[in-house]
Amino acid sequence: MSDGVSLRDADFDYESQAPMSMTEAAYEALREEILTGRIPGDTLWSDREIAQRMNLSRTPIREAIQRLAAEGLVEVKPRRGTRVLPLRTDDVREIHQIAKALELEAALLLSGRDDRNIRDVEQAVTDMELALEREDRDAWVQADSRFHQAIVDNCGNRRLADLYQGHRALTDRARYFSLHLRPLPVRSAEEHRAMYEAIAARDTRRLSQLYHDHWNRTTEELLELVRRHADVMPIKASPREETK
Amino acid sequence: MSDGVSLRDADFDYESQAPMSMTEAAYEALREEILTGRIPGDTLWSDREIAQRMNLSRTPIREAIQRLAAEGLVEVKPRRGTRVLPLRTDDVREIHQIAKALELEAALLLSGRDDRNIRDVEQAVTDMELALEREDRDAWVQADSRFHQAIVDNCGNRRLADLYQGHRALTDRARYFSLHLRPLPVRSAEEHRAMYEAIAARDTRRLSQLYHDHWNRTTEELLELVRRHADVMPIKASPREETK
DNA sequence: ACACACCATCTGACATGCCAGATGTAATGT
DNA sequence: ACATTACATCTGGCATGTCAGATGGTGTGT
Numbered sequence: 141m142s143d144g145v146s147l148r149d150a151d152f153d154y155e156s157q158a159p160m161s162m163t164e165a166a167y168e169a170l171r172e173e174i175l176t177g178r179i180p181g182d183t184l185w186s187d188r189e190i191a192q193r194m195n196l197s198r199t200p201i202r203e204a205i206q207r208l209a210a211e212g213l214v215e216v217k218p219r220r221g222t223r224v225l226p227l228r229t230d231d232v233r234e235i236h237q238i239a240k241a242l243e244l245e246a247a248l249l250l251s252g253r254d255d256r257n258i259r260d261v262e263q264a265v266t267d268m269e270l271a272l273e274r275e276d277r278d279a280w281v282q283a284d285s286r287f288h289q290a291i292v293d294n295c296g297n298r299r300l301a302d303l304y305q306g307h308r309a310l311t312d313r314a315r316y317f318s319l320h321l322r323p324l325p326v327r328s329a330e331e332h333r334a335m336y337e338a339i340a341a342r343d344t345r346r347l348s349q350l351y352h353d354h355w356n357r358t359t360e361e362l363l364e365l366v367r368r369h370a371d372v373m374p375i376k377a378s379p380r381e382e383t384k
Numbered sequence: 385m386s387d388g389v390s391l392r393d394a395d396f397d398y399e400s401q402a403p404m405s406m407t408e409a410a411y412e413a414l415r416e417e418i419l420t421g422r423i424p425g426d427t428l429w430s431d432r433e434i435a436q437r438m439n440l441s442r443t444p445i446r447e448a449i450q451r452l453a454a455e456g457l458v459e460v461k462p463r464r465g466t467r468v469l470p471l472r473t474d475d476v477r478e479i480h481q482i483a484k485a486l487e488l489e490a491a492l493l494l495s496g497r498d499d500r501n502i503r504d505v506e507q508a509v510t511d512m513e514l515a516l517e518r519e520d521r522d523a524w525v526q527a528d529s530r531f532h533q534a535i536v537d538n539c540g541n542r543r544l545a546d547l548y549q550g551h552r553a554l555t556d557r558a559r560y561f562s563l564h565l566r567p568l569p570v571r572s573a574e575e576h577r578a579m580y581e582a583i584a585a586r587d588t589r590r591l592s593q594l595y596h597d598h599w600n601r602t603t604e605e606l607l608e609l610v611r612r613h614a615d616v617m618p619i620k621a622s623p624r625e626e627t628k
Numbered sequence: 629a630c631a632c633a634c635c636a637t638c639t640g641a642c643a644t645g646c647c648a649g650a651t652g653t654a655a656t657g658t
Numbered sequence: 659a660c661a662t663t664a665c666a667t668c669t670g671g672c673a674t675g676t677c678a679g680a681t682g683g684t685g686t687g688t
Contacts, residue, residue, distance in 0.1 A: 161462075161641070186669060197643040199443075202670080203450060210454055212543065218405075219650050219669045234543040237489060241544075245485030299456065299478040300485075303547075348592055405671070430639060441673040446640080463639045463680050 162196055167204035169194065174213050174224055175313045177374045181226025211309055227314060229363055230378040235310045236362075240355035242304045243288060246295035247347055251339040253296055258339060260290035265329075265336045272329050280329075281319055287332055291339070317373055318365050328358070406440055411448035413438065418457050418468055419557045421618045425470025455553055471558060473607055474622040479554045480606075484599035486548045487532060490539035491591055495583040497540055502583060504534035509573075509580045516573050524573075525563055531576055535583070561618060562609050572602070 170190070173179045191201045205222050208214045216222045250256055264287035271279035292304045331354045338347040366375045414434070417423045435445045449466050452458045460466045494500055508531035515523035536548045575598045582591040610619045 163641080188669080198670090199642055199644085203447065203641095206447060206450065207454065210451065216670075218671075219648085221669065231543070234541045237493065237541055238486070238544050238547060241485045241489030242482075245481060249481065297478045297481055299475070300482050303482060345589070407671080432639080435673095442640090443672055443674085447671095460640075462641075463678080465639065 162200040163203040163207075166190075166194055166196060166200050167207050170204055170208060171211075171213065171309060174208070175309060175316060177313075177317065179224055181224050181374055181376075183224045184221040185224075186221050211306060213309060213313075227375045228378040229366060229375060231310075232314045232363060232366070232375060233359055235307070235314060236355055236359040239304070239307060239311050240351060242300060242307065243292060244348060244351040246292045246297065246300055246304065247335065247339055247351065248344055249295040249297060249300075250291055251342045251344065251347060253294075257294050258290075258336070260294065261287060261336055261339065264290055265332050268329050268332055272324065272326065275324060277320065277324075280325060284325075284328070284332070287336075314362060314375065317375075318362055321365050321369055322361065328354070331357075406444040407447040407451075410434075410438055410440060410444050411451050414448055414452060415455075415457065415553060418452070419553060419560060421557075421561065423468055425468050425618055425620070427468045428465040429468075430465050455550060457553060457557075471619045472622040473610060473619060475554075476558045476607060476610070476619060477603055479551070479558060480599055480603040483548070483551060483555050484595060486544060486551065487536060488592060488595040490536045490541065490544055490548065491579065491583055491595065492588055493539040493541060493544075494535055495586045495588065495591060497538075501538050502534075502580070504538065505531060505580050505583065508534055509576050512573050512576055516568065516570065519568060521563065521568075524569060528569075528572070528576070531580075558606060558619065562606055565609050565613055566605065572598070575601075 170179075187198045187201045187205060190205075191198045194201070205214060205216060209216050209222075212225065214222050214224050250258065250261075264283050267283035268280055268287065271277075271283055292301045295301065331350065335347065335350050335354065338350055366373050366377075370377070414423075431442045431445045431449065434449075435442045438445070449458060449460060453460050453466075456469065458466050458468050494502065494505075508527050511527035512524055512531065515521075515527055536545045539545065575594065579591065579594050579598065582594055610621075614621070
């Protein structure tokens with residue numbers, strides 16, 4: 141999508157089989173480029189530029205940009221351009237705190253449901269452990285993703301799931317570059333198993349504790365990686381916060 | 385704003401002193417009309433219709449509508465129209481669960497800060513108690529609002545505050561009509577005092593407990609009101625969930 | 629009386645044109 | 659050489675035109 145080829149060729153959402161709007165297509169393409177870092181932080185765009193590159197008019201591009209702005213990935217400055225917001229260490233902390241809050245609530249809800257479905261969650265934990273044995277990082281990451289997704293998807297609160305999903309762009313962006321830099325997540329696997337068991341046992345107090353511990357540790361681990369690999373990371377240390 | 389008079393006359397955001405875009409103005413006007421129930425649920429619009437009523441072109445209206453759609457207030461059906469989503473009891477539950485999760489995290493963060501500022505929080509609690517003595521419902525609601533706002537604003541996580549703020553449209557919509565129907569919130573005032581004290585004492589465990597209790601009770605109380613005043617409420621009982 | 633095909637009309641999706649403000653740069657004054 | 663000003667150029671904001679799909683009413687055939 142970064143090759144400047146028309147988006148019109150990809151006019152369908154193959155997964156849902158529903159026709160996708162141009163706005164939707166542009167949104168996903170841009171989001172993807174930002175998350176993977178193909179468009180680095182602080183880059184300035186103009187809507188015309190993007191429209192031309194994607195062979196669309198400015199209208200759907202503008203609408204896509206506004207969605208990205210609402211998600212916090214870009215900032216649009218009237219008569220200046222649209223800027224890809226760089227990720228700072230403080231942002232990583234904030235983003236993770238939000239994700240923790242949403243997912244913990246989901247986990248609590250899930251654990252309290254009578255008709256709960258925790259098969260997917262358990263399966264994800266098992267897969268994680270298997271991946272760990274094989275030292276298969278990609279499989280581990282995938283299972284990890286499924287674990288968190290399963291909890292949110294089955295919590296019974298669709299809005300919460302949607303909100304979490306939308307927020308995911310941010311956590312994913314932060315996590316994207318750490319995948320192959322971090323040590324084998326032995327500790328993390330244990331924690332996931334523990335979280336699953338707390339859900340199964342409906343132990344809300346333990347669940348809260350585990351969640352706080354897990355996310356706090358994950359955050360600090362990521363930030364430590366950022367510090368050590370500042371050169372290749374798209375995440376920058378926070379200069380003392382300019383207000384907006 | 386509902387009188388069909390041009391929005392152009394209100395071209396400035398008097399609070400922030402920044403010039404407001406037409407999109408922004410349209411967004412706020414529409415949001416206000418939905419929250420207060422002046423536009424009832426299930427209403428179908430067309431962008432042209434709104435544009436004409438506000439004396440604007442369709443472009444800013446479309447953009448405003450998309451923001452409202454992202455917030456979950458309306459649903460846009462291609463080639464059908466834009467529908468104001470009716471509020472159902474399940475929605476109220478979902479919305480409150482999310483608000484609880486976000487605000488609890490904020491409260492935990494606030495209580496853990498070294499340089500925390502909990503003056504505003506305490507002041508709000510005091511005001512609430514005073515309003516209760518005078519049986520001044522409006523003052524109580526205002527203080528209640530300030531209480532929650534103060535916690536979120538001072539938690540040190542701007543993104544969380546923004547997210548909470550955006551979500552607020554939904555909780556406010558649910559709460560709007562209950563203001564003068566509910567009994568005097570004696571219990572609530574006590575709970576707010578307890579929450580403040582838990583924050584001051586950095587008692588995270590108690591804080592979690594209090595939050596869950598408070599929000600669960602508030603939710604059920606509101607739903608009970610809905611049941612008893614179904615005729616005048618914009619919130620309808622949930623028919624067993626049609627999936628989208 | 630009823631099923632069904634037809635079509636005027638309405639909708640959102642998208643393209644495009646124009647505008648005012650912000651910017652960078654070159655021309656100007658000192 | 660340097661500060662200042664004038665202006666061409668770029669940007670997002672907004673208005674408007676076109677189009678295809680969805681809808682609902684009408685007329686036709688049975």
